[in-house]
Amino acid sequence: MDADEFLAGRFAEHRDHMKAVAYRMLGSLTEADDAVQEAWLRLSRTDSGAIGNLGGWLTTVVGRVCLDMLRARAARREAPLEQRLPDPVVSPEDGGDPEREALTADAVGLALLVVLDSLRPAERLAFVLHDMFAVPYEQIATVVNRSPDTARKLASRARQRVRGTIPSPDPDPARQRRVVDAFLSAARDGDFAALLTVLDPDVVLRIDAGAFAEGGSWTISGAAAVAGRAPDFQRFTTTRTLEPVLVNGAAGLISSEDGRPRSVLGFTIAEGRIAAIDILSDPDRVARLTLTWPRG
Missing domain, CATH: 3.10.450.50 (Nuclear Transport Factor 2; Chain: A,)
Known part of the structure; x- marks a missing residue:
């Protein structure tokens, strides 16, 4: 196995996780795939030997790509996002699809994604990475180019917007x-x-x-x-x-x-x-x- 194949294999191990992050950030399955592909392109241009924690590095890169995509949406002055439903993830009742299960783990329903669409890009990133994927504020700070304390405040503001806006779904x-x-x-x-x-x-x-x-x-x-x-x-x-x-x-x-x-x-x-x-x-x-x- 050559170095490129080895790197592609390591990247594939993190693909489902990266798409789950991107889906929560963007609410679009197609754009989530695009974000993951961009992460691969950036990895292929980077000295992977200098990356100590590949999973953490890829999460940061995907977060940064998604943040740029959300900001581009705002710059294009698209119609209010609450008028456009996020892409649903549809699967058979008996489940059995690991990728789809990863996408919708932790009760990420359409109602929650609608609320996330109302957040500002940096708030959404801080909330998704910290509250859904336990990424430390120090790492989030490098994505938003702010201090860790500011990253904490971004997540807190988002948390206040999300809390109480949708009821806790019945898990049965x-x-x-x-x-x-x-x-x-x-x-x-x-x-x-x-x-x-x-x-x-x-x-x-x-x-x-x-x-x-x-x-x-x-x-x-x-x-x-x-x-x-x-x-x-x-x-x-x-x-x-x-x-x-x-x-x-x-x-x-x-x-x-x-x-x-x-x-x-x-x-x-x-x-x-x-x-x-x-x-x-x-x-x-x-x-x-x-x-x-x-x-x-």
């Missing part, structure tokens, strides 16, 4: 699925009252149909307002084929029409009720998701 997959099934039953009947019983009073419904779709992307808050969409839910559940899946490790659904996936639904279940429903129906983004495992 079976309980999650029972709540989703109850929602589907009420939706098929167009039953407003039954929907209210399964929705948290402060439930949030987010739909991302794509920038160029009729209606675009929108958000509805409150149980009464969400249950008021009962006719839409009824039409949706009776005209589409719905397949139970895991979406970011939690109970979710894929809706299909004529054998083609049309949308992905993620649910946040807390204390026996639905606290958030996130629906991605942007045709281009749904088509890019990996939904090709053996099904049926």
